[in-house]
Amino acid sequence: MRIGVAFDSLELERWQHDRDQFVKRARELGADVVVRAANGNDALQVQQAENLLTQGVDVLVVTPHNGEIAASIVDSAKRGNVPVLAYDRLVRDSDVDFYVSFDNVKVGEMQARYLLDRVPKGNYILIGGSPTDNNAHMFRQGQMNVLTPAIERGDIHIVADRWAKDWLPSEALRETESALAEAGNHVAAIVASNDSTAGGAIQALQEQGLAGKVVVSGQDADLAGCQRVVAGTQAMTIYKPIAPLASRGAELAVRLARHEPLQPNAKVNNGYKDVPAILLEPVVVDKSNMVETVIADGFVRLQDVYRNLPPDQWPKVAANNATTRP
16 A cells, blocks of 8 residues: 655654654554655645656645645546545645644634733734645634634734745744834734744844743744743744644545545535545643643653753753653
8 A cells, every 4th residue: 555645845843743653653554655745836746746646656645735726636636536635734626535634723713812811902913824825724714713802892903914925934024024113013912823933923023122022822832932932932832733643644544545434523615525524633832731741742852842941940840751752
């Protein structure tokens, strides 16, 4: 059995975790895995997927860079009777067979609720992710589900609503610099949709002497994001446990290749149909539960997360008692 995996990119630390865990679980189930990454290039991703289909894979797993352009990949797979699993990001307007991810609307709701609970009034900046990524729009939907009542009450004011091309920190930095200038630095919170965009936003805040004074959200629980959380420049991150997502993705891919029945727990409309899906639960992480969540899971190591802080600011647990990532 051969599984073809077409990732958008492996440049971000988060996706390297996905790849490693997916391949590990697939091999345990007796499958070979061929992984390709397009580094944000739509044409290259389509070409790589076509090549995987030509190699005769039994199932194709796609994390699209552009959820609409990737519909052509699904069309090609269907012509060859190869099932397609959308992994973490939905493929739009296509007859994709199954979707596995987290509840991404809920992720956005968690981000906005965390900030709103701590800063119920003031000016907010929204820094979304890549506009070509369907997940970015789902996060924004969730954020606005929470923020809209406060906006309508006049409690908060959105001074800038921006998007960061390809989730790049440099794009988030540029957009945040512009937004801060327009707002005269009078900003209470920045709803950054992931840790990469949070990093760019916080760099802009540091330039103005505002880092740690403006609450900033994040997502992915990458190492740099976790370090900023414990340092106090980033308020929180959303942990989407990669091991269960990647393991479930590998298991679903194998079942699709074998044409075995699947048991979804949700359906997500992609513009063409209600796609059967398994949606996993995200987790809010801040200073208070860093050790019990991402460190206990071995996603990041305690000594790495806290290495920039003096020893007296480390949590009251011994580093060798914390689970560490291999």
